Amino acid sequence: MEAAVFILSLVDCCALIFLSVYFFIITLTIITLSDLECDYINARSCCSKLNKWVIPEMIAQALATVLMLVSMHWFVFLLNLPVASWDVYRYVKVPMGNMGVYDPTEIHNRGQLKSHMKEAMIKLGFHLLCFFIYLYR
Amino acid sequence: VPNSYESLEGGGYSGTSLRCSLRHLNARSPFPSLSELSSALGGLGGVSELEAETLRPVNLLQERNILPPKRAPPPEPNLSNDLRKVNCSPDTFRCTLTNIPQTQALLNKARLPLGLLLHPFRDLTQLPVITSNTIVRCRSCRTYINPFVSFLDQRRWKCNLCYRVNDVPDEFMYNPVTRSYGEPHKRPEVQNSTVEFIASSDYMLRPPQPAVYLFLLDVSHNAVESGYLNVFCQSLLDNLEKLPGDTRTHIGFVTFDSTVHFYNLQEGLSQPQMLVVSDIDDVFIPTHDSLLVNLKESKELVKDLLNALPGMFTHTRETQSALGPALQAAYKLMSPTGGRVTVFQTQLPTLGAGLLQSREDPNLRSSTKNVLHLGPATDFYKKLALDCSGQQIGVDLFLLSSQYSDLASLACVSKYSAGSVFYYPSFHHIHNTAQKQKFQKDLQRYLTRKIGFEAVMRIRCTKGLSIHTFHGNFFVRSTDLLSLANVNPDSGFAVQMSIEESLADTSLACFQAALLYTSSKGKRRIRVHTLCLPVVSQLSEVFAGADIQAISCLLANMAIDRSISSSLSDARDALVNAVVDCLTAYRANGSNIQPSGLIAPAALRLFPLYVLALLKQKALRTGTSTRLDERVFSMCELKSQPLQQIMRMVHPDLYRIDNMTEQAALHLNDSVIPQPPLLQLTAEKLTREGAFLLDCGSVMYLWVGKCCNETFIRDVLGFQNYASLPSNMTEIPELQTTYSERTRAFISWLLESRTFLPAFHVVKDDASTKTSFFQHLVEDRTESAFSYYEFLLHIQQQMSK
Numbered sequence: 001m002e003a004a005v006f007i008l009s010l011v012d013c014c015a016l017i018f019l020s021v022y023f024f025i026i027t028l029t030i031i032t033l034s035d036l037e038c039d040y041i042n043a044r045s046c047c048s049k050l051n052k053w054v055i056p057e058m059i060a061q062a063l064a065t066v067l068m069l070v071s072m073h074w075f076v077f078l079l080n081l082p083v084a085s086w087d088v089y090r091y092v093k094v095p096m097g098n099m100g101v102y103d104p105t106e107i108h109n110r111g112q113l114k115s116h117m118k119e120a121m122i123k124l125g126f127h128l129l130c131f132f133i134y135l136y137r
Numbered sequence: 138v139p140n141s142y143e144s145l146e147g148g149g150y151s152g153t154s155l156r157c158s159l160r161h162l163n164a165r166s167p168f169p170s171l172s173e174l175s176s177a178l179g180g181l182g183g184v185s186e187l188e189a190e191t192l193r194p195v196n197l198l199q200e201r202n203i204l205p206p207k208r209a210p211p212p213e214p215n216l217s218n219d220l221r222k223v224n225c226s227p228d229t230f231r232c233t234l235t236n237i238p239q240t241q242a243l244l245n246k247a248r249l250p251l252g253l254l255l256h257p258f259r260d261l262t263q264l265p266v267i268t269s270n271t272i273v274r275c276r277s278c279r280t281y282i283n284p285f286v287s288f289l290d291q292r293r294w295k296c297n298l299c300y301r302v303n304d305v306p307d308e309f310m311y312n313p314v315t316r317s318y319g320e321p322h323k324r325p326e327v328q329n330s331t332v333e334f335i336a337s338s339d340y341m342l343r344p345p346q347p348a349v350y351l352f353l354l355d356v357s358h359n360a361v362e363s364g365y366l367n368v369f370c371q372s373l374l375d376n377l378e379k380l381p382g383d384t385r386t387h388i389g390f391v392t393f394d395s396t397v398h399f400y401n402l403q404e405g406l407s408q409p410q411m412l413v414v415s416d417i418d419d420v421f422i423p424t425h426d427s428l429l430v431n432l433k434e435s436k437e438l439v440k441d442l443l444n445a446l447p448g449m450f451t452h453t454r455e456t457q458s459a460l461g462p463a464l465q466a467a468y469k470l471m472s473p474t475g476g477r478v479t480v481f482q483t484q485l486p487t488l489g490a491g492l493l494q495s496r497e498d499p500n501l502r503s504s505t506k507n508v509l510h511l512g513p514a515t516d517f518y519k520k521l522a523l524d525c526s527g528q529q530i531g532v533d534l535f536l537l538s539s540q541y542s543d544l545a546s547l548a549c550v551s552k553y554s555a556g557s558v559f560y561y562p563s564f565h566h567i568h569n570t571a572q573k574q575k576f577q578k579d580l581q582r583y584l585t586r587k588i589g590f591e592a593v594m595r596i597r598c599t600k601g602l603s604i605h606t607f608h609g610n611f612f613v614r615s616t617d618l619l620s621l622a623n624v625n626p627d628s629g630f631a632v633q634m635s636i637e638e639s640l641a642d643t644s645l646a647c648f649q650a651a652l653l654y655t656s657s658k659g660k661r662r663i664r665v666h667t668l669c670l671p672v673v674s675q676l677s678e679v680f681a682g683a684d685i686q687a688i689s690c691l692l693a694n695m696a697i698d699r700s701i702s703s704s705l706s707d708a709r710d711a712l713v714n715a716v717v718d719c720l721t722a723y724r725a726n727g728s729n730i731q732p733s734g735l736i737a738p739a740a741l742r743l744f745p746l747y748v749l750a751l752l753k754q755k756a757l758r759t760g761t762s763t764r765l766d767e768r769v770f771s772m773c774e775l776k777s778q779p780l781q782q783i784m785r786m787v788h789p790d791l792y793r794i795d796n797m798t799e800q801a802a803l804h805l806n807d808s809v810i811p812q813p814p815l816l817q818l819t820a821e822k823l824t825r826e827g828a829f830l831l832d833c834g835s836v837m838y839l840w841v842g843k844c845c846n847e848t849f850i851r852d853v854l855g856f857q858n859y860a861s862l863p864s865n866m867t868e869i870p871e872l873q874t875t876y877s878e879r880t881r882a883f884i885s886w887l888l889e890s891r892t893f894l895p896a897f898h899v900v901k902d903d904a905s906t907k908t909s910f911f912q913h914l915v916e917d918r919t920e921s922a923f924s925y926y927e928f929l930l931h932i933q934q935q936m937s938k
Contacts, residue, residue, distance in 0.1 A: 037616070039615045
């Protein structure tokens with residue numbers, strides 16, 4: 001019994017670690033995007049920085065979700081599932097000719113900068129919500 | 138009669154007397170009597186007349202002749218006369234709405250796109266060059282001083298884009314042109330909206346570089362078979378003196394098939410030395426200098442090379458093409474200085490980095506469903522273009538292939554490095570002389586046209602407006618800074634804007650495009666264009682000021698973006714919806730007496746026609762067999778050509794030329810230029826007894842009817858009768874008859890300000906080439922597309938949903 005509780009709490013800790021990594025990545029995204037808006041960096045370096053973290057973000061989110069499933073926290077699992085699937089969808093939907101999810105030739109077109117920023121903000125807000133849920137459950 | 142009325146009427150009515158206007162009143166029914174009567178009566182108030190004419194409701198279903206007899210000039214913005222005089226020429230800077238709506242809500246109500254179409258580097262006959270040391274700019278927004286600033290007193294000026302008050306520097310108080318002091322508003326910067334400044338060293342990141350030209354030539358078996366090498370070498374030999382540049386100009390050549398070959402052209406060598414690099418996975422530069430040599434010093438060697446090059450590869454057996462490694466080599470070679478790389482490719486690149494697969498399925502060419510593979514297959518060319526753009530290298534692509542060559546991927550190398558794409562499908566020097574001639578003519582212009590290097594362009598707007606999307610060949614480096622490695626006088630750009638804050642407290646909105654470039658002689662210059670437009674608060678005024686040609690071009694750009702990012706059918710639906718929404722908005726706004734019929738304001742009466750023409754373009758059509766490369770090339774053209782060229786491509790001009798008279802002809806330089814009226818693009822207007830000229834911009838067709846009168850065939854074309862006309866005639870002979878002189882005068886007048894001369898085809902009524910002529914008759918029904926009338930009915934049906 002104690003072993004089960006111990007393992008569960010370990011799993012929870014792992015999940016939290018992954019989520020904090022994810023949190024770090026989101027903050028990095030927001031900072032880089034706002035740097036681009038204010039012209040502190042150019043589009044190419046911004047996009048290469050951000051593209052580097054796309055796969056780690058996806059993996060972190062997916063692992064956290066799976067761990068939730070394993071540790072039988074159904075509600076939290078269901079909460080994280082849309083975010084994980086959105087990450088995967090975004091990655092898969094990149095057209096062949098683009099240089100990753102963040103493409104320097106397209107980022108200034110059609111308000112993509114704004115939409116990426118909005119996406120990152122939503123994820124951040126969602127994360128803070130999750131954080132408080134974990135804290136108080 | 139003030140200018141405005143003539144321009145609204147579409148011009149052409151030379152002789153503006155009262156009797157003349159009234160006579161035309163009866164002769165031409167499509168033109169309403171309102172403005173003619175009032176102009177005959179001496180005009181009432183300037184503003185309301187202009188608006189009344191452009192807002193006059195037209196029932197499109199009943200109006201049979203909506204085309205004006207001459208191509209309509211761009212609408213004049215509703216400004217005071219002195220502002221109008223100094224305003225930027227519409228050939229350079231054009232807005233889709235000449236009356237800017239005050240708020241985003243008003244713009245949304247009108248359902249029209251707001252954007253600018255620019256041609257900033259176009260060839261100008263008159264350009265004021267400012268040589269003073271101080272360039273006066275606003276301190277906060279860095280706008281250049283322009284004719285639309287306001288001078289508060291002699292010493293302070295208020296910026297028209299950000300409203301900040303700046304000081305006038307002392308040097309500016311002196312006017313070098315009139316040699317007077319104390320009148321800053323008379324200086325040339327404030328009297329002209331298009332000026333060129335000489336930039337000081339503050340505007341340079343490094344000393345201005347000389348012109349460097351590198352030619353990358355495909356010498357595989359395919360390339361040698363097509364025979365382009367001869368044409369190119371001859372053309373370059375003829376134009377070697379005329380390449381823009383000065384004594385520091387450098388030139389180099391690289392050829393490639395399955396390996397990459399460099400040419401050592403050091404002066405002092407007795408003949409050019411070829412160096413072959415066969416390691417294409419890691420291309421390196423064999424020697425450090427003398428691959429790009431000073432043109433003046435090594436001229437003899439360059440000429441030797443150009444004379445020897447076509448013969449060097451006649452027996453080649455290489456069928457592979459290592460374009461990717463060749464481009465990487467070119468990049469390494471040009472990185473220190475930047476410049477222009479011209480690539481000639483005749484097949485799919487099959488070797489090395491950036492190799493491409495054949496993605497087109499010939500069975501799906503006439504598919505009515507989605508067209509696939511409109512975007513690039515790999516990001517190699519895009520990455521390379523961005524690298525080149527960073528080093529100020531522009532890459533131009535000439536594709537001369539007869540098979541599928543994945544232009545969608547290859548064109549990326551030019552798109553993002555501010556280069557141009559040229560395509561000659563089925564090029565062959567013997568079997569396709571028309572393409573060969575076009576290639577020759579295009580090369581002539583390409584090699585000798587003006588060029589700017591290391592350029593950046595910034596477009597600024599009045600506070601409250603912001604630019605959110607850019608169209609054209611360049612790299613968007615930051616929110617409003619466009620990086621153009623090369624800038625040439627034949628490319629146009631478009632931007633879309635949105636209204637972030639209300640413009641309620643201003644009556645004028647201004648736009649400024651500033652292009653900073655290094656001329657081919659190594660001088661750093663800034664070309665500034667400023668456009669001023671009135672701001673309005675009423676929806677009817679927004680409709681009154683709509684510029685339908687600019688709107689159609691901007692919609693074309695948007696449709697192409699949509700077809701690449703989402704799908705072709707989405708883009709086509711969006712175009713139709715644009716018309717439906719706009720006409721619905723007009724109907725909802727106005728008080729219509731006729732609920733039936735399709736009512737549009739006169740300013741937008743050609744909107745459905747232009748959109749139908751767009752839907753039938755190679756870029757956007759479905760159901761008709763279209764090769765993928767031709768489709769992609771048509772998309773590239775729509776995104777990078779200047780507005781007049783696009784309009785001729787989309788809606789060509791049709792004239793009847795076998796019966797041209799001197800009535801209403803222009804008399805210029807003691808030649809008489811007849812002015813036949815524009816005809817609607819439908820087979821109804823063609824008759825077997827006539828000969829018709831179709832001007833599509835890059836190609837011209839002279840269609841000769843079966844029963845065309847023999848005088849015309851004899852006097853203009855030089856043949857006895859219709860039957861003896863050859864099927865591949867590509868030019869009109871210079872005969873000494875009046876008919877011939879008149880026809881040639883007319884055609885040269887049409888071609889006067891064109892930069893790329895069109896290919897010319899004489900098409901007989903029964904020839905197999907007549908399909909290429911008839912596909913431009915956009916008002917007719919085809920097996921997969923509506924006729925104009927059916928399209929109007931379709932729109933009406935959509936509007937009633």
